[in-house]
Amino acid sequence: MDLVTCVPELLGQHPSVTRVKLVGSRARGTPTALSDWDFGVETNDLAALKPALPGLVAPLEPLAEQWDPLGEPPAYMLVVRGPAKIDLIFFHETVPQRPAWRVGADTLAALDAHFWDWILWLAAKRAGGRDELVRGELKKMHGFLLGPLGVDAAPATIGEAVGAYLSAADEVERALGMEVPRALRDEVLRVLSLSNAR
Secondary structure, X not given: OOHHHHHHHHHOOOOOEEEEEEEHHHHHOOOOOOOOEEEEEEEOOHHHHHHHHHHHHHHHOOXXXXXXXXXXXXXXXXXXXXXXXXXXXXXOOOOOOOOOOOOOOXXXXXXXXXXXXXXXXXXXXXXXXXXXXXXXXXXXXXXXXXHHHOOOOOOOOHHHHHHHXXXXXXXXXXXXXXXXXXXXXXXXXXXXXXXXXX
16 A cells, blocks of 8 residues: 555545645655654644544554544554554644543553554664663653553563553453454564564
8 A cells, every 4th residue: 555645645535634745754765664654734624624534544444543642743643554653743733632541441442552553653763773762752651551551660671561561451351351452462563573583
């Protein structure tokens, strides 16, 4: 799938979208294999566009999609098979940041999607040699996501974060009597295994 062509075409179907442009490392020609596909989106009516976004991106068959709870500027995040992370970034908009995740049956699937999206992004940063950023983000992840799940300490590595999350999430699923879909987890774990093997 040619995301550079497809994403602008899909979003351009909405009358409030005025421009969609590839930005970030892929636009600069400096990506790693796991780098996000970042698109800057300009709109004259974000309120009208927001409810339409899931339908607009449905042809991409995302495994997960949600507004970045920590987005500044706001970003609509998707992960599609590959896996590939796509961020639709609204540079000229503002949204308040959310508080740390609350763990419950109504939030667990979205929390799970946020974790694997975050891990895929961190793996790309690690591949680019951004070790200090990765360490800082793992601390942030603990405060925002892993801590609420019951993980005691911030992980030092991506591998530790994944191990702690899998253990904590499985316990929460058993306690709640539910199981979140595994497709996203399987995709990200597969690519992590491949990147660690290199």
